[in-house]
Amino acid sequence: MVARAYTVAFEGVEAHQVEVQCALTPGLPAFSIVGLPDKAVSEARDRVRSALASMAIALPSKRITINLSPADLPKEGSHFDLPIAVALLAAIGIIPEDASESTVSLGELSLDGSLVGVTGALPAAMSAAEEDRTLLCPAVSSPEAAWVAATQVIGAATLADVVRHYSGQSPLKPSEPGEVHTPKNARDLRDVKGQERAKRALEIAAAGRHHLFMVGAPGSGKSMLAARLPTILPPLSPAEALETSMIHSIAGLLDQGGISRSRPFREPHHTASMAAIVGGGRRASPGEISLAHNGVLFMDEMPEFSRPVLETLRQPIETGQVMIARANAHVTYPCKFMLIAAANPCRCGHMFDPAQACARVPDCGQDYLGRLSGPLLDRLDLRIEVPPVSFQDLDLPNDGDTSETVAARVSAAQARQTARFGQDDPTIRVNADVHGQKLEEIATPDAEGRSLLSHVAERFGLSARGYHRVLRVARTIADLDQSDTVRRPHLAEAISFRLSSAQDI
CATH class of the missing domain: 3.30.230.10 (Ribosomal Protein S5; domain 2)
Known part of the structure; x- marks a missing residue:
């Protein structure tokens, strides 16, 4: 038998x-x-x-x-x-x-x-x-x-x-679900003094899950801004929590069976290997990009990461999934994450400060940021320069928007996106997921906006990918503005974030 x-x-x-x-x-x-x-x-x-x-x-x-x-x-x-x-x-x-x-x-x-x-x-x-x-x-x-x-x-x-x-001697009772973890975050966006443009970029990125690249001198607040991004993100929906927890379960990261409704925030060190970032190893385990699914991947000092690791990110950023190919198996993990990248303008970080800059300016900056390829930078929706904060700004009282206030605006913008996409396609949840005909339907600008976008695309040579990413960002800005139509001011702001640091890079 x-x-x-x-x-x-x-x-x-x-x-x-x-x-x-x-x-x-x-x-x-x-x-x-x-x-x-x-x-x-x-x-x-x-x-x-x-x-x-x-x-x-x-x-x-x-x-x-x-x-x-x-x-x-x-x-x-x-x-x-x-x-x-x-x-x-x-x-x-x-x-x-x-x-x-x-x-x-x-x-x-x-x-x-x-x-x-x-x-x-x-x-x-x-x-x-x-x-x-x-x-x-x-x-x-x-x-x-x-x-x-x-x-x-x-x-x-x-x-x-x-x-x-x-x-039948001693039947076991069915198990109960673990607790929902709601970690308390003492960080607040109001802690960041000055940097209003960077805060605005952070809000737009959170509302539409757009990728953000920050360039600035050491101590200007890039890491501080990124660390406060989770405080303005809406909690995971039940479906997203289950998706994320399944990946964390495979990796053995669930604490005592509890599922968290907070979005993942992963910040790997720049010495991490390709298997650690993308996934792999003996059992083809998920990497940092998959552990950041439905959350944030923060890459501080992005040019310090190895070139093969950075180039491998190009396809996952575009498709939202990564395939780990082995001789006997092909394993696919989801990886829809928001990439927040930060970098100094050069190796010493003082290229914009004549009093502290080295003798190799501007070649040092071109060599340092030149480690990031053009195709990779083209996939980053928002690019901003984070200038140093003056001592006068540090003495000012904290009167900016709190994380709670910004989170309410982000949640309202994402609610509009949820209502817009509905149940037509479960793979589309935010504006960053929209492609093709659907993008043209929801982000077609008005006549003035179309004229501006055509002029900028011709003047600065926007690629087709860059053109569509500008439209997605403009749609998110319109959602934050509670507008049904993408107008010229929305496009102008989206273009300014697209080009603000392009000349420096």
């Missing part, structure tokens, strides 16, 4: 169903696992054997064969321990076969039979819901999986709890 249990194999954020088949056949005692397992899965037989021995369960003196079907799908990770144990327990008659076949299980076993938390419980619960099965997982991972209300989630602390649950 063959006993069956079910689990999942992860390919990016997708969880593919895997059938775990256990057969007991006459012959010399042996325990083998087939079906393209990796080293961690192959070692499961020793962990399962020790866990059963700790429960005083002896394996039969037969040949035990575990097959992971489909056999051509790579199986990676320690979460196969529990489904292998469940299939084996069903094969020797300790738990009912119908219980093992109606459950998707995942979890790592300790030698004493306790269950260790694993990554990917949330996408596994999504897969279990699609198959109309119950999810069995370690107790520490169950609050995360319980956010999928379409399936029942059972969390067990030990393998003995699993046996008692399915034998």
Whole structure:
């Protein structure tokens, strides 16, 4: 006879169903696992054997064969321990076969039979819901999986709890979702004195999820502005929170099963490798651009990042997803993020200050910012220069808009976008997602605006991509202005942000 249990194999954020088949056949005692397992899965037989021995369960003196079907799908990770144990327990008659076949299980076993938390419980619960099965997982991972209300989630602390649950001795209660994390942010946009133009650019970027590039001397407030961007962003919608949490679940970043409604804010160091930024490694893990999905990716001192890393960002910025190609698999992760980049005007940072500038001005600035290619800069919607703040401005009282005030305007602008796009295309949520005919429908300027845009495109040689990005930014400015039509002032402001630092770069 063959006993069956079910689990999942992860390919990016997708969880593919895997059938775990256990057969007991006459012959010399042996325990083998087939079906393209990796080293961690192959070692499961020793962990399962020790866990059963700790429960005083002896394996039969037969040949035990575990097959992971489909056999051509790579199986990676320690979460196969529990489904292998469940299939084996069903094969020797300790738990009912119908219980093992109606459950998707995942979890790592300790030698004493306790269950260790694993990554990917949330996408596994999504897969279990699609198959109309119950999810069995370690107790520490169950609050995360319980956010999928379409399936029942059972969390067990030990393998003995699993046996008692399915034998009816001590049924386990369904798990409850973890808490929604609402971290308190003490930062406020009012803390930034001066820099009104930079604050305006930050508000526009937040309202339409536009990419922003800031160039300024050291200490002018670039990092301070970027750190306050999360305080003006609206919270994640339920759909966005689930998308983001699935990626963080694969990466093992969910804290105690809680899901956050705050948008991610990732700020990798410039020494980060390509695998860390884009994704990759042995298990093709998500990179920083995917961990920033539906949030912000802040790249401070952008020219200091390696050239291959920067050039690899061009396609994800345009498509909103990244494909990690390997010899045996192609894994795709979503990565719709808002890129906030900052840079000094040159290596010393004082190119615009004659008293402190080096003797290589302006060549030093051209060499430094020249590390950023034209095609990459063409994908950045807003470009601003952040000048140093004078001492007089530092002495002024904090009378600017608070983060709460700006966040209300951003939320109102995004509400207009949500109402405009509706449910026609779920992939379009903000103006930065609009392309082609849809962009022409929502961002067609009036006659004066069209004349201005045509003149600027011819005078400054805007590319087709730059032309459309100006239209998207102008549409966002009009939304902030609560205007149904893109008018000349909206286009003029969008063009000024497009060209404000282009000459310096």
